[in-house]
Amino acid sequence: MLNAEELQQAARLEAARALPDSLFMEDAQVQTLRATYDARLLVSAxxxxxxxxxxxxxxxxxxxxxxxxxxxxxxxxxxxxxxxxxxxxxxxxxxxxxxxxxxxxxxxxxxxxxxLPPGANSRIADEVDRTRRALNQHLFELKLSHIDGAKE
Missing domain, CATH: 1.20.58 (Methane Monooxygenase Hydroxylase; Chain G, domain 1)
Structure with missing residues (x-):
């Protein structure tokens, strides 16, 4: 059984997850992180x-x-x-x-x-994953800020 504060936090997180990434593509850090991620994917491939x-x-x-x-x-x-x-x-x-x-x-x-040969190179795969996580984390933080700003 969740208390009112936990329910409110869960609703906040769900609302943030529901927002499309496209709302935040103008953010300079999102653009930088996206370009880095895309470059790492290109290298990996x-x-x-x-x-x-x-x-x-x-x-x-x-x-x-x-x-x-x-x-x-x-x-x-x-x-x-x-x-x-x-x-x-x-x-x-x-x-x-x-x-x-x-x-x-x-x-x-x-x-x-x-x-190492492609597919066996964990350094490349790890870097792709790290940049993807950094991008997703920043996007999620922006979404949370957006949700929090809408409540005020």
């Missing part, structure tokens, strides 16, 4: 093709890094020929080189997440 593409891009970047490392001295020579004390060309080459190296490290981290 396309792990094999993503892995192949990342490996191809990693190879392309590795070749690009090797070429930049070879051209770095020539950029410094060109700066010297132009008496450019700021070494604008060499700095631009260095920035591109460091950016590409950081990107390779990021790709390696992403590939580590895809180390």
């Amino acid at each position: 396309n792990q094999g093709s993503i892995k192949r593409w990342l490996m191809e891009e990693r190879e392309r970047l590795a070749n690009q890094i090797a070429a930049l490392e070879k051209s770095l001295a020539w950029a410094a020579l060109a700066d010297g020929a132009g008496k450019d004390a700021t070494f604008a060309l060499a700095r631009a080459e260095l920035a591109a080189l460091e950016s590409d190296k950081a990107l390779v490290q990021t790709i390696d981290s992403a590939l580590a997440l895809l180390a």
Whole structure:
């Protein structure tokens, strides 16, 4: 037997659950959480093709890094020929080189997440589930706030 307060709380929760999610799609956090969830679902569904593409891009970047490392001295020579004390060309080459190296490290981290075959990769499935729960939790909180605001 539920008391009046418990009945009121149960009715509040039921009313919140009955509200459609579409009422809250303009909320910035809902949009962010939805985009994150959709992206995680897309990754989950396309792990094999993503892995192949990342490996191809990693190879392309590795070749690009090797070429930049070879051209770095020539950029410094060109700066010297132009008496450019700021070494604008060499700095631009260095920035591109460091950016590409950081990107390779990021790709390696992403590939580590895809180390297991699709379907066996609990890290991906867990992340999809976590983002779904975060989205649903925020939506439910908005629904409860809406119900509570309507009562006032």
